[in-house]
Amino acid sequence: MQKLTQRELEKRREALVAARAADGKIRLLVCGGTGCHATGSIPVIEALKAEIEKNGLGDRYAVVETGCNGFCAMGPIMVVHPEGIFYQKLTAEDMPTVVAEHLIGGKPVEKLLYKNPVDKKRIPLQSDIPFFSHQMPRVLRNKGLIDPESIDDYIERDGYKGVAKALLEMRPAEIIEQMKISGLRGRGGAGFPAGMKWDFASRSVSDIKYVLCNADEGDPGAFMDRSILEADPHAVIEGMIIAARAIDARKGYVYARTEYPLAIRRLQIAIDQARELGLMGQNILDSGFDFELEIYQGAGAFVCGEETALMRSIEGRRGMPRPRPPFPAQKGLWEKPTILNNVETFANVAQIIVNGGQWYASVGTEKSKGTKVFAISGDVNNIGLVEVPMGASLRSIIFDVGGGVPDKKKFKAVQLGGPSGGCIPEAYLDTPVDYEEIAKVGAIMGSGGVIVMDEDTCMVDMARFFMDFIQDESCGKCTPCREGTRRFLQILEKICDGRGEPGDIESLEELSVIIKDTALCGLGQTAPNPVLSTLRYFRDEYNAHVYEKRCPAKRCVELLKFEIDPEACTGCGLCFRACPVEAIVWKKKEKARIDKEKCIKCLTCFNKCKFGAIN
Amino acid sequence: MRVCRKQTGVTGGLEFKPIGEANMKHLMRPHHPDIDETMWNRIDQIIETHRPRPGSVIAALRECQEVVGYLPVPLMDYIGRGMNLPPSDVYGVASFYSLFSMTPKGRHTVRVCMGTACYVKGIKEVMSRISNEYHIEEGGTTGDRRFSLEAVRCLGACGLAPVMVVDHDTHGDVKADGVLKVLERYE
Numbered sequence: 001m002q003k004l005t006q007r008e009l010e011k012r013r014e015a016l017v018a019a020r021a022a023d024g025k026i027r028l029l030v031c032g033g034t035g036c037h038a039t040g041s042i043p044v045i046e047a048l049k050a051e052i053e054k055n056g057l058g059d060r061y062a063v064v065e066t067g068c069n070g071f072c073a074m075g076p077i078m079v080v081h082p083e084g085i086f087y088q089k090l091t092a093e094d095m096p097t098v099v100a101e102h103l104i105g106g107k108p109v110e111k112l113l114y115k116n117p118v119d120k121k122r123i124p125l126q127s128d129i130p131f132f133s134h135q136m137p138r139v140l141r142n143k144g145l146i147d148p149e150s151i152d153d154y155i156e157r158d159g160y161k162g163v164a165k166a167l168l169e170m171r172p173a174e175i176i177e178q179m180k181i182s183g184l185r186g187r188g189g190a191g192f193p194a195g196m197k198w199d200f201a202s203r204s205v206s207d208i209k210y211v212l213c214n215a216d217e218g219d220p221g222a223f224m225d226r227s228i229l230e231a232d233p234h235a236v237i238e239g240m241i242i243a244a245r246a247i248d249a250r251k252g253y254v255y256a257r258t259e260y261p262l263a264i265r266r267l268q269i270a271i272d273q274a275r276e277l278g279l280m281g282q283n284i285l286d287s288g289f290d291f292e293l294e295i296y297q298g299a300g301a302f303v304c305g306e307e308t309a310l311m312r313s314i315e316g317r318r319g320m321p322r323p324r325p326p327f328p329a330q331k332g333l334w335e336k337p338t339i340l341n342n343v344e345t346f347a348n349v350a351q352i353i354v355n356g357g358q359w360y361a362s363v364g365t366e367k368s369k370g371t372k373v374f375a376i377s378g379d380v381n382n383i384g385l386v387e388v389p390m391g392a393s394l395r396s397i398i399f400d401v402g403g404g405v406p407d408k409k410k411f412k413a414v415q416l417g418g419p420s421g422g423c424i425p426e427a428y429l430d431t432p433v434d435y436e437e438i439a440k441v442g443a444i445m446g447s448g449g450v451i452v453m454d455e456d457t458c459m460v461d462m463a464r465f466f467m468d469f470i471q472d473e474s475c476g477k478c479t480p481c482r483e484g485t486r487r488f489l490q491i492l493e494k495i496c497d498g499r500g501e502p503g504d505i506e507s508l509e510e511l512s513v514i515i516k517d518t519a520l521c522g523l524g525q526t527a528p529n530p531v532l533s534t535l536r537y538f539r540d541e542y543n544a545h546v547y548e549k550r551c552p553a554k555r556c557v558e559l560l561k562f563e564i565d566p567e568a569c570t571g572c573g574l575c576f577r578a579c580p581v582e583a584i585v586w587k588k589k590e591k592a593r594i595d596k597e598k599c600i601k602c603l604t605c606f607n608k609c610k611f612g613a614i615n
Numbered sequence: 616m617r618v619c620r621k622q623t624g625v626t627g628g629l630e631f632k633p634i635g636e637a638n639m640k641h642l643m644r645p646h647h648p649d650i651d652e653t654m655w656n657r658i659d660q661i662i663e664t665h666r667p668r669p670g671s672v673i674a675a676l677r678e679c680q681e682v683v684g685y686l687p688v689p690l691m692d693y694i695g696r697g698m699n700l701p702p703s704d705v706y707g708v709a710s711f712y713s714l715f716s717m718t719p720k721g722r723h724t725v726r727v728c729m730g731t732a733c734y735v736k737g738i739k740e741v742m743s744r745i746s747n748e749y750h751i752e753e754g755g756t757t758g759d760r761r762f763s764l765e766a767v768r769c770l771g772a773c774g775l776a777p778v779m780v781v782d783h784d785t786h787g788d789v790k791a792d793g794v795l796k797v798l799e800r801y802e
Contacts, residue, residue, distance in 0.1 A: 035774040038785035072774020220730035223771035258677070258714060259770055299673050299712035302768065316670035317704075318711040377732035377773035384774055415731060451731045465734055469768070475711075578792065580744065600747055603740055604791055 003278025005286045006164045009155070016156040025062045026103075029144055030090075031077040033068025033230050034262050040091065041065075041076035047092035048078075051099040061103060067231025067266070069144035071131055072223075073383035074114065079126055079144060086126035087112045117381050117403055131382040134401045136363070138371045139347045140387045143231040148266050151273040154234040160279055162350030166242040167287040170353070172202060175246040179349070181357030183369035188214055188305070188342035189417065189446045190522070191368075191435040194349075197339055200329035201247040204337035209249035211240050212333065212340040214310060215256040215263070218302040219418030220469065222449035224373045225343035227385045229256070229263035232347065233270035237293060239346030241284065242353055244291045247339060252293045255310050257300075264295055271295070302419075302473035306521050307332075307340045309475065320477045321521035342447065344373055364390035368434040372448060376402045379409065379454040388433065395429040398452055409454040413537070417446025419466045419473075420526035422533025423459065442533040444526070458555035459538040460545050464492040466530035474523065481524030484515040488531065497558040500546035508535065557601040561615045566591050568613035575605035575614065645689040649719065657682050658690070662697035672698060672708055676715060685716045713768075721756045721763035723801040728778040730769030738777040740791040742766065748795055762798070 004012065030036075030045050049063050069077045074088035078098075085108050087098070094112060101109050113122040114129050123129050137143065146153035154160070166175050179195030186192045201209065213236060217225040229236060240252050256264050271293055274280040282290045296314050303309045304319040311333045313319035332338025348370065352360045361369045368390040374397060377383050381403030388397060398404070398414060405411045413423040422443035424431065431437050435445050453462070471485035488511055491504050512528035519525045535542060544550045551559040564575075569591040576586035583598035584605060594605070594614075606614045644655050661678045665671040675694055680686050686709055695705040709715040727733075727742050742753070745764060749757050756763040772778050775787025779794065786797055 034785075035772050035787075038772060038775055038778075038787055072772075075774065217771065218768065220734075220769035221732045221773055222769065223773055226771040257771075259767070297674065297677065299677060299714040300768070301712050313673070314670055316672040316708065318707050375773060377776060378735045383732075383776075418731070449731070451735060453735055457735060465731070469729075473768075580747075580791075600743070602743055602747075602791060607737075 003283075003286075006168050009160060009164060009279075009285065012152075013155050013158075016152055020156065025060060026083070027081040028061055028063045029066045029069075029079045029081050030063065031067075031069040031075060031144060032065035033072070033075075033227060034260075035068065035072035036075035036077060037262070039075040039089075043092040044076050044078070044090045044095065047095040048098070051095045052103070055099055055104065057099070057103060064147050065149075066144045066146060067148040068227035068385060070140065070227065070385035071129075071382065072385065073381075077144075081145070084125045084127055086114055086124070086129060088114050117406070130403065131384065131386070131401055134396065135387050136371050136389050137387050138351060139228065139235075139344055139373055140231070140385070141351075142235065143227070143385075146232070148231055148233055149269050151234060151270065151277065151279075154232070158354065159234055160238060160350075162353040163238050163241050163279065164285055166245050166353050167285055167289050172246045172248065175242060175353065176202060178352060178357040179246070182348075182352045182360035183357075183364070183367075184345065184348055184352060184360065185368065185435065186342060187344035187348075187372070187447065189420070189444060191445060194341060194345055197329060197341070198243060198246050200327070201249075201337050201339045204330050206337050208251070208334075208336045209247055210333045210336060210338040211244045211247070211249045211252040212310070212314070212338060213240055213252065213254040213346055214305060214307070214340055214342045215254050215260075216298050216305045216310060217257060217260075217343075217447065218305045218473075219420075219447050219449050221375065221377055221415070221451045222418060222447050223375045224385060224448045226257075226260050226263050227375075228343050228347050228373070229260070229267050233263075233267045234274065235347040235350060236267070236343055237270055237274055237280070239341075239349030240293060241280070241291050242349050243339060243341065243346065245289055247337070249339075250290050250292065252291065253296045253314055253333075254293065255296050255298060255304070255314060258297045259300070264297065267295055301475070302469075303475045303521070303523050306523055309521070310340065311338065318475070320475045321523075323520060344448070365432060365434045365437075367436055368445075372433055372445070374448045374450045376450045376452065378415075378451040379405050379457070380452040381406050390434060391432045393430050393432055394424065394450075397433070397450065398429070402450075402452065405452065405454045407454075409456065412453050412455050412457055413459065415443075415451040415453065415462070415530075416449070417444035417529075418449050419470050420444060420522065420529055421446045421449075422529045423453070423462065423537065424533075425537045442529075442536050444529070456553055456555065458496075458551055458553035459534040459541050460492065460551075461496055461553075461555050463531045463534045464489070464496050467492055467527075470523065470527045474527075478518075478520035478524060480515045480518040481520065481527060484511055484519070484524070485527050487511060488515075488527070492531070495542065495545045496551075496556045498545070498549045498556070500549075502546065504546055505535070505539075505542050554606065557603065560601070560606075562594050562596065562599055562601060562606075563615050564592050564594055565613045565615060568611050570611055570613075572610075574608045574610065578604045578608040580604060645693060647687055647689055649685075649687065650683055650690065654682050658693070659697070662694060666698050672700060672705060673712065676705070676709055680715060684720050685718060687717065719756070719760070721760045723761065723782055724763045724765060725798065726765045726767045726770075726780040728768075728770045728772070728776070728780070729766045730771075730773060730776070730778075732769075732773035733777040736776045737791070741777055741779065741789055741794050744791040744794055745798070749798075762801070 076090045078087040184194045301319045304313045306321045309319040309321040328338045373387045428441045467489045471489045474481045476482045576584045583595045586592040665675040691705045692702045695702045751764045753766045779786045779789045
C-alpha cells in the first residue's frame with residue numbers, strides 16, 4: 001500500500017469522516033474485550049449479524065466489535081451509536097428481540113437495559129448511567145467506540161495527528177518541553193515525571209537508544225493496560241513513536257504479559273497496519289525519521305515489571321534487577337540509553353502533543369496532573385475500568401462510579417497499588433487521588449488497581465495473601481527480600497492458623513523496617529507495605545488473632561470452631577444440602593450438627609446459613 | 616540511512632553468527648518418549664528462527680513448550696546447543712519464569728486465578744474444592760493425567776471474578792459449589 005505523507009494522512013482522515021457522515025449507518029458497538037469474550041460476546045455478534053442480514057438491514061446498521069468498554073461486570077455489552085442506548089448481559093438468543101423491537105420497532109428492549117442497583121430503575125442511555133457519567137475519558141477516549149483492529153477507525157478520530165505534529169513541526173527539545181509542561185507522571189506507579197525521564201535520555205550520547213513500553217501488568221487486580229491495548233492499541237504506538245523522536249531512538253519494544261493473548265494479537269495487528277501505511281518503519285510520514293517496534297512476550301515473572309529486570313528479560317536472561325545508578329537513561333537495554341514507560345503513560349502522549357501540555361495540566365491537583373485510569377474490582381457493584389480526573393476522592397470512585405458495596409454489606413477497606421500498596425479504611429476515603437496524598441495515608445497510587453473489600457474480609461488474611469504473592473515472586477537476588485519475605489509469611493501464617501504468640505506483631509514491625517531499608521529493588525522495598533498499612537489501621541484484628549485466637553471476619557478457618565448453635569438453627573437443611581462431603585447430620589425439622597471427622601472446613605455451610613447459626 | 620541499518624540490528628554489538636541449516640543437522644537429537652519426529656522438526660525450525668536474534672531464548676523455550684507440552688531437560692540442552700548457549704543459561708531462564716514447566720502436564724490445564732479480586736470473592740474455597748475432589752495439590756497433575764492444577768497470578772479479568780481458565784475457556788463467577796460441574800465436562 002501507498003506510504004502516506006502528512007498531507008495524505010489528513011486527506012485520508014477527511015475522506016473517512018465524510019464517508020461516515022454520508023452512509024449515515026447506525027453502529028452497533030459490541031464489546032470484544034477479554035471479559036466480554038469470556039461471557040459470550042462472540043456468539044452475540046454472530047447472531048446479531050445474521051439477524052440484520054435476515055431482515056435486510058445491512059445498509060442501515062453496522063456491527064462493530066470494539067475493545068473493552070470498561071463496564072466488565074455487565075458483559076456482554078452493546079451500545080447503539082450515536083443514540084447511546086446501553087444494553088447489558090446479552091445472549092445470542094436476545095438478538096432477534098433486539099432487532100425486531102429496537103432496530104425495526106424503534107423501541108429499546110426494556111429488560112436488557114441497565115438497572116440501577118439503588119432504585120431498581122432501568123437507565124437506557126449510557127451517558128446517564130452513574131458508572132459512566134462521573135468519568136472523564138482522555139486515555140480511554142476511544143474505548144468502546146472504535147474497532148481496535150482498524151487503523152482507519154483510529155485515524156478518523158484524529159489518530160496519528162500527534163506523530164505528524166511531533167515529527168514534522170516540532171524539534172525533540174520542544175516535545176520534551178511540552179511533556180514537562182503537561183506534568184504527566186509515570187502511570188506505572190512510581191510517578192516519576194515522564195518529561196524529565198525523556199530529557200535525561202535525550203542528553204545521553206549514543207548511536208543506539210531504545211524506547212520500551214511496560215505492558216507487564218503484574219499487579220493482581222489491575223487490568224488497565226490490558227484494556228487499553230485491547231481497545232486502542234494505536235494510541236500506545238503513537239506515544240512510543242513520539243517518545244522515540246524526542247530521545248532519538250530508532251527501536252522500541254513492548255514488553256507484554258503472555259497472559260494477555262488478545263492484547264498481544266491486537267497490538268501486533270496495529271503495528272502491521274501502521275507499517276503498511278508508512279506510520280512505522282523507515283521514513284515515517286516522509287519525515288526522514290525511522291522507528292521499528294516489536295512485541296516481546298514475558299514469561300510470567302512479576303519482578304519483570306521492575307525496569308532493570310525487564311531489560312534483563314528482553315536480553316533473554318533471568319529477570320533480576322540490578323542496583324541503580326547507572327540509570328537506564330544512561331545504560332539500559334544492551335547497555336544503551338533507554339526509556340521505559342507504562343502503557344497508560346504512552347497512551348496520554350499523543351493528546352498532549354496535539355492539544356499542548358497546558359491543556360493536559362488544566363486538570364488535576366498541584367503535583368498530579370491529568371486523569372488516571374483505575375480498575376475497580378472486588379466487593380463493589382460496578383466492576384470495571386474507569387478514568388477520573390486527578391484530585392477526585394476515593395469515596396467518589398468507590399461509591400459514585402463504583403456504586404458502593406453489594407448485598408447490603410458494610411465497606412471495610414480499599415486496597416490500592418497491589419502488593420506494593422496498602423489498605424485504606426473508611427475514615428480516609430476522602431483522600432484525593434494524588435501521588436503524595438495517597439502516600440500519606442500509607443498506600444501508593446500504584447498502577448491503578450482498586451480492590452474494594454467488605455466487612456467479611458480478614459485484614460490479617462489479606463496481608464498473608466500479599467506476602468504469599470511477594471515471597472513467591474521474589475527473584476532471590478538480595479537476601480533481605482528473599483529471606484525477609486519468607487519470614488514475614490511464616491509469621492503471618494502462624495497468626496492466621498491460631499499459633500500466634502506475643503511478640504509476633506512486634507517482629508513484623510521490626511522486619512518491615514529492615515526490609516524497607518536494605519532490599520535491592522522496588523519489589524523488596526515496598527514488600528512490607530501491605531503488612532504495615534493493615535497494622536496501622538487494623539491492629540485490633542491482629543490482636544484478636546494472636547491473643548484471643550479469634551478471627552473477627554470469620555475467614556481464617558483454623559480459628560473457627562465449625563459448630564452449629566442450636567439456639568439459632570431453624571433446621572432448614574440448607575447447610576445439609578450444600579455440604580460437599582456430607583459432614584452435616586440433619587433430618588427434616590431437626591436441628592443440624594457437624595461431624596468434625598468428615599468436615600473439611602470449606603466454609604460452604606457458613607456462607608449458606610441465613611441465620612448465622614454456624615460458628 | 617547508514618545509522619538506521621546499524622540500529623535495526625538491535626543487538627548493541629552482540630551479534631550472533633548464524634550457523635546455517637547444514638550445521639543444524641549435525642546436532643544429535645536425543646531420544647525422548649514424549650517427542651516424536653514431527654515435533655523435532657518443528658523444534659529445529661523454532662531454533663533456526665530464533666538463533667540469529669539475541670535475547671530470544673525465552674521465545675524459543677515458549678514455542679518449544681507449546682509443541683511438546685513441557686520442557687524435559689534433554690530438550691533444553693538441545694535448544695542450548697542449537698542456539699549457542701551454555702545449558703546453564705537455558706536452565707537458568709527456564710527455572711526462573713513461571714510459564715515454563717519441566718514436568719509433563721495433564722490433558723487439561725486448570726488455571727485458577729489467585730489475583731486479589733478473585734481472592735476477595737472466594738477463590739480459595741474453589742481451589743480447595745478442586746484439590747479435595749481430584750486429590751491434586753497446586754502445581755500437580757492427577758494420576759490419570761486428566762487435569763493439571765495451576766494457581767496463576769491475576770488474569771486481568773477481574774470483572775468476572777472469581778475466574779478459572781480451563782485450557783482456553785475462561786469461566787467467570789465460579790463458585791465452590793458449581794466448579795466440579797464445570798470440570799466434569801472436560802474428559
